[in-house]
Amino acid sequence: MNKVLMSGNNIIGEAAIRAGCRFYAGYPITPQNELTEYMAEHMRNVEGGIFIQSESEIAAINMIAGASAAGLRVMTSSSSPGISLKQEGISSMAACELPGIIVNIMRGGPGLGNIRPSQGDYFQATRGGGHGDYRTIVLAPASCQELGDLTMSAFDLADKYRNPVMILADGMMGQMMEPVIFKKPKPRVYSKKFMLQGAGTGKSKFIRGLLLDPIDSEEHNWKLARKYEVVSKNEPRHEEYKIDDAQMVIVAYGTAARIAKGAIKRLRNNGLNVGLFRPITLWPFPELQLRALAAKVKKYLVFEMSTGQMLDDVRLALQGYADIEFHGRPGGAVPTPAELANVIARVYDKND
Amino acid sequence: MVKTVYQRPKSLKENIFHYCPGCGHSIVHRIIAEVIDELDIRGITIGVPPAGCAVLAYNYFDVDMIEAPHGRGPAMASAIKRSLPDRVVFSYQGDGDLAAIGIAESFHSANRGENITIIFINNAVYGMTGGQMAPTTMLEQKTTTSPLGRNKTLDGYPVKVSEIFSQLKGVTYVERCMVNSPANVNKTKKAIKKAFQCQIDGQGFSLIEILSPCPTNWKMTSINSCKWIDEVMSKEFPPDVFKDNITAAKKTAEDA
Numbered sequence: 001m002n003k004v005l006m007s008g009n010n011i012i013g014e015a016a017i018r019a020g021c022r023f024y025a026g027y028p029i030t031p032q033n034e035l036t037e038y039m040a041e042h043m044r045n046v047e048g049g050i051f052i053q054s055e056s057e058i059a060a061i062n063m064i065a066g067a068s069a070a071g072l073r074v075m076t077s078s079s080s081p082g083i084s085l086k087q088e089g090i091s092s093m094a095a096c097e098l099p100g101i102i103v104n105i106m107r108g109g110p111g112l113g114n115i116r117p118s119q120g121d122y123f124q125a126t127r128g129g130g131h132g133d134y135r136t137i138v139l140a141p142a143s144c145q146e147l148g149d150l151t152m153s154a155f156d157l158a159d160k161y162r163n164p165v166m167i168l169a170d171g172m173m174g175q176m177m178e179p180v181i182f183k184k185p186k187p188r189v190y191s192k193k194f195m196l197q198g199a200g201t202g203k204s205k206f207i208r209g210l211l212l213d214p215i216d217s218e219e220h221n222w223k224l225a226r227k228y229e230v231v232s233k234n235e236p237r238h239e240e241y242k243i244d245d246a247q248m249v250i251v252a253y254g255t256a257a258r259i260a261k262g263a264i265k266r267l268r269n270n271g272l273n274v275g276l277f278r279p280i281t282l283w284p285f286p287e288l289q290l291r292a293l294a295a296k297v298k299k300y301l302v303f304e305m306s307t308g309q310m311l312d313d314v315r316l317a318l319q320g321y322a323d324i325e326f327h328g329r330p331g332g333a334v335p336t337p338a339e340l341a342n343v344i345a346r347v348y349d350k351n352d
Numbered sequence: 353m354v355k356t357v358y359q360r361p362k363s364l365k366e367n368i369f370h371y372c373p374g375c376g377h378s379i380v381h382r383i384i385a386e387v388i389d390e391l392d393i394r395g396i397t398i399g400v401p402p403a404g405c406a407v408l409a410y411n412y413f414d415v416d417m418i419e420a421p422h423g424r425g426p427a428m429a430s431a432i433k434r435s436l437p438d439r440v441v442f443s444y445q446g447d448g449d450l451a452a453i454g455i456a457e458s459f460h461s462a463n464r465g466e467n468i469t470i471i472f473i474n475n476a477v478y479g480m481t482g483g484q485m486a487p488t489t490m491l492e493q494k495t496t497t498s499p500l501g502r503n504k505t506l507d508g509y510p511v512k513v514s515e516i517f518s519q520l521k522g523v524t525y526v527e528r529c530m531v532n533s534p535a536n537v538n539k540t541k542k543a544i545k546k547a548f549q550c551q552i553d554g555q556g557f558s559l560i561e562i563l564s565p566c567p568t569n570w571k572m573t574s575i576n577s578c579k580w581i582d583e584v585m586s587k588e589f590p591p592d593v594f595k596d597n598i599t600a601a602k603k604t605a606e607d608a
Contacts, residue, residue, distance in 0.1 A: 023435060050434045054427065055460035062424035062457070066400075066431030069418050092421050196416045196432075198396040198439050206410035208419040 003179040008147050008169065011180050012103055013038035015151035016075050017046055019185040021101070023067035023074040025052045025060040029082045030115045031171035032105035036077065048072075057082040061089030061102070068098040069207055071195030073155055073188065077103035079171070080121050081112060083129075090164050091130030094224070095209030099158035099190070101151070102136070103167045105174040108332025116332025117171035117255055122309035125168050126283040133221050135228045137165040137235065138282040140253040144178030150280070152185050159190040161231055168282060170305070172255040172334065236286035239278040240293075242268065246275030248299040248348050251290070251314050253279050255334070256303050262337025263344055272348050282310070287317040294321040301325045301347050303340060305333070361385035363394045365414045374574030376564025377405055379531045380473060381412050383541040384442075387548055388415065397440045398432055400425045402449040405480040406473065409444055423454020426461035429468045440551055442469040448478045451487035451511040458517075462557050465522030469547045470559045472513060475566040476585060483569030487511040490588055495569070510588055514561045518594035524556035526594040530563040530586060532578035539591075550598050554605065563589055 006014065013035050016024070024043055026036040036053070043049035050067070054060040057078050064074040078086065083104045093100055106121050108114040125138045137157050139150045147169065154165040196207055211217035239257075242264060243249065252260040257278040267274045277293060277300075279286050300322055302311045307330045314324060327343045329335050360366070364385035369378045388394050394415055401409035403422035410417040420428045425443035433441040450458045450472050461468065477495055478484040484497040488510050492501040502510075518526040525547055529540035540562055547558035563585050565577035572580060 023431065025431065050431075052430070052434070052464075055456050058424065059427040059457050059460065062421065062427035063431035066418070066428030067435045069428075070398075070432045070435035072435050088421055089424070096418075196398060196418055197436055198398055199414070199416050200395040204394075204414045204416050206417040206419070208410065210407055210419055 003181050005177055005179050006144065007034060007175060007177045008144055009034035009105065009174040010038045011144050011147045012077070012151050012167065013042065015148040015182060016101065016155070017042055017049070018182055019073065019152040019155040020188055021073045021075045021155065022046070022048050023050045023064060023072045025054045025063035025076050027054050027057050027060055027078065027082060029079045031107055031174050032077050032079045032103065034174070035103065035105070057085035058089065061086040061093075064100045065089055065093050065096070065098050068093070068100045069096075069196045071192070071197060075101040075103065077105065079105045079107045080109050080118075083121060083124065087130035090136060091128070091132050091134060092209055093164045094134035094136065095132065096207045097162040098164070098207070099162050100164050101154045101158060101167065102164055104169070106168065106170040114332045115171060117173070117305065117334055118330065118332050119170060119254060119256060119305040120309070120330060121168065122282065122304070122306060125166050126285070126313070134224060135163075135231070135283055137161065137163060137231060137284070138168050139165065140168050140280060140282050141173060142254050142257045142278060144176065144180045147173060148180045148182055152183065156186055157235065159188060161227060162194065163227070163231075168254070170255050232284040235281055236284045236289060237280040238286040238289050239276075239280060241276035241278065243275040243277070243293070243297075245273050246297055247273045248301065248344070249275045249277050249293065249297045250301050250303055250344065251277045251279070251310070252303040253282060253310065256305050259335060259337050259340055260303055263340040266337060266341045267344055267348070272345060274344055274348065279310070285313045285317065287313070290314065290317040291319065291321070294318050298322045299347070301327060301344060303327045306330045361389045363388040363414050365412055367411050369412065370408060371405065372568040374565055374567040374577055375405070376475065376531045376562065376566070377473065379537055380471065380540070380562055380564065381409065383537065384471065384544060385413060387541060387545045390545065391548055391552065393440045393548070393552070396438065397442070398436070400429045400432070400441070400443040402443070402445045404446040404449055404478070406444055406446065407480070423449050423452070424457055425449065425454065426466070426468070426470060427457040430461045430464065430466040433466060433468050437467070440548060442471055442548070444471045445473070446479065447472075447474045447476065447486040447488040451513050459520075462517050462559065463520045463522045465524070465556045467551055467554060467556050469551050471544065472559055472561045473564045474513070474561055474589065475564045477566055477569045479566050479569055483566075488513070488589070490584060512589065514559065514594045517559050522557055523559070523595055524597045525550050525558040526561070528561040528563070528589060528591045528594065530581055530591055532563070532565060532581040546598070553602070555598055555602060561589070563591070
């Protein structure tokens with residue numbers, strides 16, 4: 001298959017359609033509008049493709065929940081404030097075990113913040129975000145190729161675990177252009193018994209999250225928890241970059257990891273042995289994989305475009321086995337690789 | 353030969369209603385089930401119950417159902433219908449669900465002319481949560497959150513859903529009915545059947561508003577509740593056909 005040059009937002013749309021997404025609902029918000037526009041333009045060209053511009057983010061998430069129940073592969077997208085609005089629906093989809101993809105092209109926050117790239121929604125994405133005991137699988141692409149690959153993979157994961165999956169990228173990822181090769185999607189594996197399509201001549205069924213009996217509800221929560229345990233065991237993904245001889249490792253994801261790679265290249269030219277550990281799944285966080293690295297490397301710097309959120313997961317993973325420093329640029333500020341290289345060099349040379 | 357003149361609808365499960373004595377939900381459930389039987393659509397019907405007393409509707413209707421978060425029924429129903437255009441999809445909503453928290457979803461599904469049916473139970477209070485003021489609470493009506501009566505200056509006016517929705521071009525059929533007497537129950541059933549038929553014929557959005565008694569929260573006997581609908585509630589919410597474009601829609605479809 002040929003390489004094509006596309007912007008991040010469009011790549012997500014194209015990958016979704018190729019993966020069999022046949023229902024998309026969305027509401028305009030910057031910096032993800034190109035994705036909604038791409039779906040408006042291209043959904044109608046595929047057989048059975050449905051696009052609805054919803055009246056709100058809230059309607060969009062509930063629309064994809066409905067279409068998911070009806071048996072379609074579904075997706076919605078938004079940016080930070082809009083994702084906050086979707087949380088009730090995401091919680092509801094997790095409760096009802098409805099697969100679906102939610103794309104968050106993060107922008108500066110809190111509140112309306114700004115429309116610059118940011119990573120302030122890590123907690124919201126990885127801790128459930130809405131009410132109740134639930135998790136969403138969170139994928140953090142760091143290149144246009146990965147936007148394509150992970151979007152396809154998100155649909156498979158959502159079906160496999162019957163759970164919402166979030167693609168967590170930021171304005172930079174959404175807007176930038178890179179060549180991409182769209183891989184062949186896997187055929188869909190999803191049982192008809194989970195679809196609500198009318199009872200026919202058989203027994204009617206219902207999909208619900210309301211369980212008034214606390215013991216039933218407790219069992220449902222444990223059932224979900226057991227599922228999340230399986231996900232935590234099987235699905236963590238990460239990338240290691242120049243780890244072998246590293247004296248110090250940067251932990252960063254998404255756009256921040258790209259900046260870190262640039263910084264590491266500069267530092268290596270100056271003889272500093274720095275590597276990168278890049279979580280690709282933010283939930284489940286590659287906890288054991290990072291902990292294993294602590295046997296070898298004792299110095300870490302977490303770099304995020306936030307005041308320090310993934311930092312918590314890194315601390316939990318390393319459990320005090322190594323030193324952890326943090327550098328953050330929240331609110332839509334994006335540092336250059338040169339700036340980050342200076343920060344890393346200072347930490348690298350610091351003797352505790 | 354004995355002729356059956358009255359029996360339990362097949363589309364109604366043999367569960368005992370949890371609704372209070374005198375509540376209109378049980379009546380409306382039954383007549384919807386009768387309509388589903390009569391139109392022979394049990395196998396292709398998908399219902400979307402709301403948050404509220406009717407959240408447990410899936411215990412009673414023997415059709416596929418999916419619970420919607422509070423107010424979001426029409427968004428879900430729109431998506432289900434678009435995904436499965438040959439199914440009959442209805443959303444069942446209360447006054448808070450439709451006219452307060454879910455006004456946007458309801459309004460815009462109507463404005464898009466989604467080919468779905470909304471059954472709208474207007475009982476002038478939030479029933480399940482204990483009788484708080486609803487968007488359709490009458491002026492001067494006492495509720496737990498309007499203890500001195502609904503005050504127009506502080507609380508605004510009862511929202512007239514049928515009147516408002518009938519103004520939208522996307523809407524095909526809107527009727528307001530009551531279930532406070534056998535004659536009115538029959539009228540309501542006719543309206544529901546017409547709405548479902550409108551959907552089956554692909555003619556677009558239909559909404560049936562039903563003035564429905566809530567004796568528990570109105571703090572009245574069942575009989576007085578039925579009287580109150582006649583004497584007070586129906587004065588603010590007059591039963592009527594507010595829009596019937598069914599023939600017009602049919603003609604446009606034929607012309608097209």
